[in-house]
Amino acid sequence: MSREVLAREAINHAFKALKKRHLIEEGAHAPAYIALSRPIISQGSEWKEKAENLEMELQQCYKAQSRLSEQLVVEVAESRALKASLQEKEMAIAELEKELNQTRDECSQLKTDLEEKIRALELLMVEHQELKAQLEQMAIKAKNAEAENKMLVDRWMLQKMQDAERLNEANALYEDIIERLKASGLEKLAREQVDGIVRRSEDGAEFFAESTVPSVCSHRINAHEGGCASILFEYNSGKLISGGQDRSVKMWDTGTGSLTHNFSGCLGSVLDLAITHDNRFVIAASSSNNLFVWDVSSGRIRHTLTGHTDKVCAVDVSKVSSRHVVSAAYDRTIKVWDLQKGYCTNTIIFHSNCNALCFSTDGLTICSGHVDGNLRLWDIRTGKLLSEVAAHSLPITSISLSRNGNVVLTSGRDNVHNLFDVRSLEACGTFRATGNRVASNWSRSCISPDDNYIAAGSADGSICIWSISKADIVSTLKEHTAPVLSCTWSGLGKPLASADKNGIVCTWT
Amino acid sequence: MEAPKYVWEGAIPLQIHLHESQVTTLPPPPPALILAPRIGYLPLLAPLIKPYFSSTLPPGVDTIWFDCNGLPLKWYIPTGVLFDLLCPEPERPWNITVHFRGYPGNVLIPCEGEDSVKWSFINSLKEAAYIMNGNCKNVMNMSQSDQLELWHSVMNGNLEAYQRVSSKLKLATVDDEYASLCLQKSQQSVIETDLPAQAKTGRVPVRLYVLSVSKDFDDLDEIPRVDSWEKISYINRPVEIRKEDKCFTLHDALKILLPELFLDESLMNVKLGGVDLEDAVRNSNEDVTSVKVVEDQGQNVCKQPEACRISSSAKIKLIRIQGIEPKLEIPFSWVANNLLNPDYFLHVCVCVKVAQ
Secondary structure (H helix, E strand, O other), rough: HHHHHHHHHHHHHHHHHHHHHHHHHHHHHHHHHHHHHHHHHHHHHHHHHHHHHHOOOHHHHHHHHHHHHHHHHHHHHHHHHHHHHHHHHHHHHHHHHHHHHHHHHHHHHHHHHHHHHHHHHHHHHHHHHHHHHHHHHHHHHHHHHHHHHHHHHHHHHHHHHHHHHHHHHHHHHHHHHHHHHHHHOOOOHHHHHHHHHHHHHHHHHHHHHOOOOOOOOOEEEEEOOOOOOEEEEEOOOOOOEEEOOOOOOOEEOOOOEEEEEEEOOOOOEEEEEOOOOOOEEEEEEHHHHOEEEEEEEOOOEEEEEEOOOOOOOEEEEEOOOOOEEEEEEOEEEEEEEEOOOEEEEEEEOOOEEEEEHHHHHHOOOEEEOOOOOOEEEEEEOOOOOEEEEOOOOOEEEEEEEEEOOOOOEEOOOOOOOEEOOOOOOEEEEOOOOOOOOOOOOEEEEOOOOOOOOOEEEEOOOOOEEEEEEOOOEEEEEEEEOOOOEEEEOOOOOOEEEEEEEEEOOHHHH | OOHHHHHHHHEEEEEEEEOHOOOOOOOOOOEEEEEEEEOOHHHHHHHHHHHHHOOOOOOOOOOOOOEEOEHHHHHHHEEEEEEHOOOOOOOOEEEEEEEEHHHHHHHHOOOOOOHHHHHHHHHHHHHHHHHOOOOOHHOOOOOHHHHHHHHHHHHHHHHHHHHHHHHHHOOOOEEHHHHHHHHHHHHHHHHHHHHOOOEEEEEOEEEEEEEEEOOOOOOOOOOOOOOOOOHHEEEEEEEEOOOOOOOEEHHHHHHHHHHHHHHHHHHHHHOOOOOOHHHHHHHHHHHOOOOOOOOOOOOOOOOOOOOOOEOOOOEEEEOOOOOOOOOOOOOOOOOOOOOHOOOOOOEEEEEEEOOO
């Protein structure tokens, strides 16, 4: 056989084999297998499809959900915002309502106020009109009154002038009478009038004070231990200077009773005090044979006057110059000191000790009271005795000059107080009282500044006051428990001061 | 129908049992009945098999593998080839066991599913291209989509799609005069128009699987079961079609591939006339093999489709290609052009009796 034929046959055989195989293998089994697997495959695929569909749906649902939730969030936010704004609006509305109500109330209130005011205004206007009318009336009245006034003033002036004329006439008449009186020689009357007038023009007349009789003890001062022998008022003041056994000189304000100055340096007990006319210097007579001069303002000793050989029991200073000091000591001398020169210018020796001294008003004469009871006048320049008079039977204890300088009061141990005229040395008055005993050799009495009363202390501690004009005792002051050693009357008229042996000073008003 | 169509549509009925070690339900699941394409591969059946057994599988990761009578099946060998090789007496349906656990890593190379199979396929394609064209440029330059389409056409058994893509590859075909001769006129013209400028090659890629049996047998079902891959020798050798030979038959190809089995041909031819006993034996053997042997002992020495033997020790008992046993006179060029697998390889199963 040919190759091709063989080949072709082989190929055909192969084909047939393939067909046969097909029939046996897949051809036979395929239908059954496919049928068997269909459910599973289909199932599987079904489920798969289902699953895929569901997944897609789910995805879509998720997407939709997310979208919705986003929307929801937005919506919620919006609604919240709206709520908030709504609330705000509501609140605003409430507020506005409130405000509205308030304003309405205010408005009504204002309306009523306005009505009131209008009414008030109307009233006021009416009143105003009335007042205007009144004013006009008043104005007219005033004008009338002015005119009347003017007229009356004119009339009055006229009257006055008439009166003046009449007065002038009267004065002229009076003067006539006076002249006639004068001419008729009512000299006494005239002199009295003239004296009074003259006195009124005296120096120091302004200080003249009416003295009253003191009755009440205003102060009781423990001034000095051991006794107060000498007290003295400053010129025309209420300040009292006291000197005592305790070697001190004190100045008191008698208004309050308090101590204002204390002058120290005195070496002995103070027996007598003097103050210059200008109240600048205080001079104390000391039992240490010295005199001490203090400057009141500084309180220091200005001078110590030495020379006496025994205790100095009396001192006085010139009322004119303040330069001359006269002192009497128990060495039977009276010394005249010149404060400016600083030494003794004159020494008067007399056999009888002098207990008390007093300058005259012109400062040229001194009056001295002696143990022999005589009152003597000396000229200080020459030292010559001018005159003397027997004033007392017993030693004179005190000499004091009246304010006018004309009379001098002397007290003696004979318990008699005399007034002597300085020029004539005649006794003007005598005063005594029962129970009034002069306490010591140096008991001082005094005259009141108006020269009307005399005050003197007594050994029983009482003070007797006599009236010069009445010439009789007018009062007895009892306070002291010890003998009263010294009395002095303030230049102002009151108080009266007294010192006793216990050192107590009483002021009386 | 043309041969390639038959080849592509071929399918083996499988009865797949789940291995008892993996059965966790009572009663045990029934075997799955699957039609497996001959040109396909066993791992590709996994998605079809899983639904049957998924409920009964023990928990864990599944690695699918198959065995036939205890012999783990190599997954890179096409299903049809495995069937032809391991079932000399075709057993329909073919009972195999599927395992999901306990992958025998010492016997089988790892398979990670469809991708491993795909890459194995592409690899074979490159090999074939190299053998046929001398380089595998055309396979390597194939676009991704073309690759995928080719693979999918193979997976789905879509011959038209496959032919569309493979024609782009411009793989040379075997010059086959006899193909044009044997085919009907219409088909011939179609073929001519379809393949205008086809390069012609003289080298055919062949994968030869030789099953050696020690005992001689009369019936195919007497062939003992294969229990080890050592019994099967694998020869990967291209067949050079000699140009000078006008008709190159399958016999000639086999001579090239298994020269040791054809040593005594000249001897045999000499002996033919004398020894009748051997002829009788041979004849009976030939009958069994169902190869229609046209004995023409006189003229064409080279065309004698005689059962070959190596002295008295080895002789080819069975030749199977795509499930059929072609005659030895069949032009090899026809075989090469029509019975090849999609990977452009010709898989040939041979059963050889070897005397030990």
